[in-house]
Each structure stands twice: as C-alpha cells, then as structure tokens.
Amino acid sequence: MKKTLNxxxxxxxxxxxxxxxGLADVAGALPAALTKMDCNVTIITPLYxxxxxxxxxxxxxxxxxxxxxxxxxxxFAFYRxxxxxxxxxxxxxxxxxxxxxxxxxxxxxxxxxxxxxxxxFQKAILAxxxxxxxxxxxxxxxxxxxxxxxxxxxxxxxxxxxxxxxHNSMYQGQFSEDDAQLLDTIxxxxxxxxxxxxxxxDIGSQFSDAVNTVSKTYRDELVNIQKLSYGLHGTIQKIQxxxxxxxxxxxxxxxxxxxxxxxxxxxxxxxxxxxxxxxxRLLEVIGLPLDIDKPLFGSISRQVESKGFFxxxxxxxxxxxxxxxxxFLGTGDVRIMGKLKSxxxxxxxxxxxxxxxxxxxxxxxxxxxDMFLMPSEYEPCGLNQIYSLKYGTIPIVRKTGGxxxxxxxxxxxxxxxxxxxxxxSTELLNGIKRALAVYSTKSWNTVIxxxxxxxxxxxxxxxQYKYLYNTIITGGIHESA
Numbered sequence: 001m002k003k004t005l006n007x008x009x010x011x012x013x014x015x016x017x018x019x020x021x022g023l024a025d026v027a028g029a030l031p032a033a034l035t036k037m038d039c040n041v042t043i044i045t046p047l048y049x050x051x052x053x054x055x056x057x058x059x060x061x062x063x064x065x066x067x068x069x070x071x072x073x074x075x076f077a078f079y080r081x082x083x084x085x086x087x088x089x090x091x092x093x094x095x096x097x098x099x100x101x102x103x104x105x106x107x108x109x110x111x112x113x114x115x116x117x118x119x120x121f122q123k124a125i126l127a128x129x130x131x132x133x134x135x136x137x138x139x140x141x142x143x144x145x146x147x148x149x150x151x152x153x154x155x156x157x158x159x160x161x162x163x164x165x166x167h168n169s170m171y172q173g174q175f176s177e178d179d180a181q182l183l184d185t186i187x188x189x190x191x192x193x194x195x196x197x198x199x200x201x202d203i204g205s206q207f208s209d210a211v212n213t214v215s216k217t218y219r220d221e222l223v224n225i226q227k228l229s230y231g232l233h234g235t236i237q238k239i240q241x242x243x244x245x246x247x248x249x250x251x252x253x254x255x256x257x258x259x260x261x262x263x264x265x266x267x268x269x270x271x272x273x274x275x276x277x278x279x280x281r282l283l284e285v286i287g288l289p290l291d292i293d294k295p296l297f298g299s300i301s302r303q304v305e306s307k308g309f310f311x312x313x314x315x316x317x318x319x320x321x322x323x324x325x326x327x328f329l330g331t332g333d334v335r336i337m338g339k340l341k342s343x344x345x346x347x348x349x350x351x352x353x354x355x356x357x358x359x360x361x362x363x364x365x366x367x368x369x370d371m372f373l374m375p376s377e378y379e380p381c382g383l384n385q386i387y388s389l390k391y392g393t394i395p396i397v398r399k400t401g402g403x404x405x406x407x408x409x410x411x412x413x414x415x416x417x418x419x420x421x422x423x424x425s426t427e428l429l430n431g432i433k434r435a436l437a438v439y440s441t442k443s444w445n446t447v448i449x450x451x452x453x454x455x456x457x458x459x460x461x462x463x464q465y466k467y468l469y470n471t472i473i474t475g476g477i478h479e480s481a
Contacts (some may be wrong), residue, residue: 003038004038004039004040004310004315005038005039005040005041005133005137005342005466005469005470005473006039006040006042006136006137006138007026007034007040007041007042007137007138007139007140007245007469008042008044008125008129008136008138008140009030009031009041009042009043009044009140009142010043010122010125010139010140010141010142010146010148010149011023011024011027011044011045011142011143011145011450012045012102012118012121012143012145012146013027013045013102013141014027014043015027015028015029016140016458017045017050017051017056017090018048018051018102019044019050019102020049020101020102020103020309020382021103021302022167022248022382022383023142023143024336025165025245025248025251026142026214026248027043027045027142027384028251029249029251029254029458030041030248030249030252030458030461030462032085032086032251032458033084033249033458033459033461034049034462034465035085035086036462036467037462037466038464038466039081039466040085040087040428041086041224041347042086042087042088042089042091042092042134042136042442043086043087043088043089044088044090044091044128044134044275044361045088045089045091045127046092046093046096046117046121046336047079047090047091047092047097048093048098048099048220049091049097049098049100049104049476052100054349056081057081057359058079058081058090060079061077061078061079061420062074062079062080062093062291063077063078063128063131063133064077064129065077065188067123067124067127068117068126068184069119069120069123069182070118070181071184072156073242074093074096074120075093076091076092076093076120076124076127077091077092077093077221077349078090078091078092078124078133079295084179086441089128091121091124091125092457093120093124093393094120094252095304096113096116096117096120097117098141099111106153107310108287108331108332109335112318113178114363115173115176115182116182116278118144118145118146118150118173119179119182119183119352120199121230122146122147122148122149122152123152123241125146125149125152125225126152126153126156127195129153129158129160130156132338133439133444134393135233136160137160137161137469137473138160138162138163138382138442138469138472138473139153139161139162139163139212140162140163140165140175140469141162141204141208142164142165142167143165143166143167143168143171143173143201143423144171144172144173144200144201146204147164147173147201147203147205147208148183148194148200148203148204149162149201149202149204150164150204150207150208150209150414151196151203151204151207154201160208160433161162161209161370161472161473162207162208162210162472163209163210163211163212163213163468163472164204164208164210164211164425165211165213165214166201166205166211166212166213166214166222166380166447167211167213167226167380168380169201169213169222169229169230169380170230170306171201171248172199172200172201172202172230172231172232173199173200174198174199174200174313175198175199175200176198177198180193180198181196186283189350190304194334197470199231199232199335201442202231202232202235205232205235205239206235206239209472209477210243210244210468210471210472210477211239211242211243211244211422211473212243212244212245212246212468213243213244213245213246213250213380213403214246214248214380214402215246215380215381215401215404215405216245216246216406217245217249217400217401217402217404218245218246218305218373218378218379218380218381218400218402218406219243219244219245221237221400221401222236222243223237223240223243226420228267228378229344230313232425234285241477242477244468246461246464246465246468247381247384247402247405247406247456247461248386248402248456248461248477249386249456249457249458249459249460249461249462250383250386250387250390250456250457250458251280251458252390254392254393255363255366255387255390257275257297257390257391257392260363260367261307261325262359262360262363262364263278263281263363263364263367263368264277264278264281264282264364264367264368265277265278265281267367268452269355269392269448269449269452270399270447270452272392272445272452273366275368275391275392275448276292276297277373278364278367278368279292279296279368279369280292280362280368281294281312281338281364281367281371282296282327282365282367282369283325284370285364286327286352286354287348287349287352287363288325288327288349288352288395289349291458294323294324294325295323295324295325295370295371295397295436295439296324296325296326296327296368296369296370296371297319297324297326297327297363297369297370297371297372297373298327298365298366298368298369298371298372298373298388298393299312299326299327299328299329299330299373299374300329300330300334300366300384300453301326301328301329301330301335301373301374302330302331302332302337303328303331303332303340303355304332304333304336305329305333305336306376306377306378307332307372307374307375307377308373308376308377308398308423308428309333309336309339310336310425311423312373312375312425312428313336313339313340313343313429314425315425315429315432316343316351318351318429319395319429320347320351320430322436323350324350324436325350325351325352326350326351326352327351327352327353327354327356327369328340328351328352328353328354328360328363329354329355329361330355331355331356331357334375335360340353340355341353341355341397343464358448360403365393366384366388366390366391366393367391367393369388369393370393370394370439370441371393371394371395371396371432371435372385372388372393372394372395372396373396374388374396374398374403375396375398375420375423375428375431376397376400376401376403377397377398377399377400377423378400378401379397379400379401379403380401381401381402381405382397382401382402382403382406383401385397385402385409385417386406386454386456388451388456389406389407389416389451389452389454389456390406390452391452392448392451392452393451394416394417394435394447394451395407395416395451396416396417396418396419396420396431396432396435396446397417397418397419397420398419398420398421398428399419399420399421399424399426400423400466404412404416404418404419406454406456407419408450410434410435410447412443412459414450416445416447416450416451416453416454416479417447417451418431418434418435420433426448443466
C-alpha cells in the first residue's frame with residue numbers, strides 16, 4: 001500500500017486568503033493539485049488583517065504560546081481552517097500581521113521590520129515542529145520569507161527533508177547584523193550565522209536538500225546568466241546538481257472562460273464570438289469608447305521596470321497613432337505609475353489605468369482584451385500569459401523564463417502568441433506590429449484557437465513535484481563532487 005506523503009507548505013501569501021503576487025496563486029493551487037496524488041498537504045501562512053476571520057471561522061486558536069525574538073517576547077497562536085482536501089494553519093500575531101498590507105504600506109514602501117516579521121513566522125513554524133504539532137515528511141518552503149527554515153532545522157538537528165522553491169531570485173531577504181541578533185543559535189556546535197551571508201535566500205539555497213524554480217528556462221538562466229541571480233550566482237553554481245525547474249500551472253477551475261463568474265459572458269473555443277461581448281463590457285467598465293473593432297491591449301502586472309513598462313511607455317504614442325487602446329491594472333513603481341496616469345490623462349480615449357488590486361477586473365481584462373502585453377526583462381514563470389492563452393487573449397512576450405516555455409511565436413501557420421528576443425522597445429514594437437498585421441486577417445481566429453488549446457494545468461506540475469518530493473525523501477539528490 002502506498003504511503004501518503006505529508007507535506008508542510010510554508011508560504012507568506014496564499015489565495016484566497018492573502019495575495020500580493022504570483023506566489024499566492026501557486027500556494028493556493030499546487031497544494032490542491034497535490035492532494036489528488038496521495039499527498040496530504042498543510043499550508044502554513046501568517047494571519048493578516050485581510051483574512052476574513054468570520055468567513056473562515058477563525059475564532060478559537062488550537063495552540064498558543066510565546067516566542068523570543070531578540071530581547072523581546074511575543075505571543076503567537078495557530079488557527080486551523082480545514083477545507084475538503086487542504087488544511088491551512090494561520091500563524092497569528094497582531095503586532096506583526098494586523099496591518100493594511102502584506103509586505104508594504106499603502107504608498108508601496110516595504111515595512112521597515114519585514115525581516116523581523118518573517119523571522120518570527122519561521123520561528124513559529126519551527127516551534128510547531130519541535131512540539132510535534134506539525135509532523136511533515138517534507139517541508140516545502142517558498143522564497144526568502146521562509147527560506148531560513150532549512151538552516152533552522154539543521155541547527156536544531158531536526159531531520160526533516162526540505163525543498164526550497166525560488167519564485168523570483170530578485171527578492172532575497174537580505175538582513176543586517178542587528179536583524180541577525182533576532183536569530184538565536186541553540187548550542188556551541190550550531191551552524192554559525194556569522195559564517196554565512198546575511199541573505200535568507202542564499203542561506204536557504206545552501207541548506208535545503210533541494211532547490212527548484214518555476215520554469216526550466218528560468219532555472220537555466222539562473223545557472224548561466226550572472227545578472228539574473230542578483231548576487232546568488234556563486235551559490236547557484238555550487239548547487240546546480242540539486243537545482244531544477246518545474247513550470248507553474250494554472251488553476252483552470254478559477255481561470256477559465258467557460259466557468260468564470262467575473263466575466264460578462266462565459267465562452268469556449270467553440271464560441272469565440274462571445275469574447276466580443278466581454279470586450280464591449282470591459283470598454284464600458286474602464287471608460288474607453290465602445291468600438292470593439294479597435295485592437296485593445298491588456299496588462300495586469302506589478303508596474304515595475306523589470307516588467308518592461310519603460311519599453312511600453314517608449315512606444316505608446318506611436319501605437320496610439322495606430323488607434324490602439326490600452327488598459328493597465330496594477331500598482332508598483334511611483335515613476336511608472338505616474339507616467340501611465342499622465343498617458344491616460346493625455347489620451348483618455350485610448351488609455352485606461354486602474355492602479356489597485358481588483359480581481360474581478362483582472363478576469364474581465366483577460367476575457368475582453370485582444371492582446372496581452374508582457375515584455376518582461378526576465379520572468380521566472382509568469383501566470384498571466386498562461387491565463388491569457390486560456391482566454392484567447394494573445395500574449396506578446398519577450399523570450400525569457402516561463403514566457404519562453406509557454407508562448408510559441410506565430411509563424412504564419414502555427415503558434416499561440418508573438419515573441420521577441422532582445423529587451424528593447426524597437427523589438428517590442430516590431431512584435432506588436434506583427435500581431436496587429438495578423439489581427440486584421442482570418443488567421444487571427446487560428447491564433448486564438450491555438451492559444452485556447454494550450455494546456456498548462458497544475459496536474460502535470462504536481463506530478464513533477466511529487467516525484468521531486470520522493471527523490472528528496474529517499475536521498476536521491478546529491479551535491480556534485
């Protein structure tokens with residue numbers, strides 16, 4: 001009889017409870033997919049102010065205690081929410097987590113004590129493991145917010161196998177000498193923090209039994225392109241024999257035009273004409289002229305430089321002269337946000353900007369836009385291009401990371417999107433012009449059909465994760481000599 005794997009999945013955010021980026025989508029979907037494959041998954045995450053305690057019946061903690069963090073003691077509690085297949089444990093501490101944002105204040109600035117907040121979260125998880133409230137066969141940690149746990153476990157001689165997933169190498173959780181004082185060592189032969197870089201992702205990469213990232217191409221880029229690792233290149237070179245890439249999947253129960261409750265009218269590959277009704281509704285919602293024949297470009301993204309926004313801004317006026325329309329949803333860099341707002345004020349019939357988190361509008365953009373702009377400098381995996389394919393909203397992307405693994409350039413006969421190679425505005429403009437040339441022909445329906453036929457469900461990704469879990473647990477991954 002096969003043994004069920006007990007996986008503890010540690011994450012700083014998880015839909016539907018909390019979301020700042022793609023990590024939340026992965027954390028919400030991957031555990032659910034794993035439960036179909038003889039895995040028992042418990043998610044552990046902070047209890048933020050945004051979590052609806054009434055809706056999820058989070059009134060009575062199942063465990064509470066205190067933790068030492070530096071010179072201070074703080075209380076914490078575990079609250080359990082059990083769904084049909086997945087259990088979520090929330091770590092509560094009002095001082096650290098009852099704030100308006102997850103990582104940032106309302107003006108986009110990161111909380112000054114973010115290191116302390118996530119050190120505390122990890123120490124609470126460790127306490128749960130030490131007290132045998134949490135008894136996983138494997139601990140799966142995600143990004144720098146939880147990547148010190150493999151080091152902490154080895155520090156305490158707790159023999160729990162670990163996997164670290166790097167969702168984006170840019171965010172590494174560097175910390176100061178003062179912050180390091182919050183991380184106590186246990187005994188004289190402990191793994192001394194002083195000998196390590198003060199960098200959570202670096203430490204996690206060194207002490208995890210295996211490390212993976214969220215697409216095969218991004219894995220290869222991190223190994224081979226020094227710039228993309230933001231200082232981690234030496235460590236990644238050392239661990240490359242236990243470093244792999246597994247492409248993220250899409251939650252097609254939630255992101256699917258046949259089932260989507262947020263969009264104006266459901267549709268499928270057999271009723272593509274209904275997409276036009278969604279375009280009409282989207283134009284109404286964002287306040288652009290109701291001309292469904294004009295090409296409409298969508299963007300749902302953090303508005304930061306690495307997502308290619310300066311490339312877009314460089315060519316927008318030329319595209320507006322071609323009567324293109326744009327809708328941008330998201331927040332980010334104040335410079336970029338300001339420039340996009342200025343474009344919307346200057347061209348109110350061509351540019352709509354909504355700078356907030358708005359899940360229903362995100363779905364309507366995926367259903368109503370003709371094309372989706374994602375000209376990233378780098379993209380570990382990307383999910384919106386996968387959602388766009390399912391909705392028949394044709395992605396225009398740069399060939400990097402997960403974008404390269406999911407979008408196939410239209411060559412006149414086959415393909416599901418438009419891909420350009422070099423990271424500059426001229427290349428982006430050429431890619432868009434190629435798309436516009438096809439948009440006005442009968443071939444556009446073929447591109448849409450190809451896009452909607454692509455399958456990037458979580459099932460295949462979950463199979464690969466389960467295989468990786470078993471390989472780690474059985475000791476099948478070894479460092480290179």
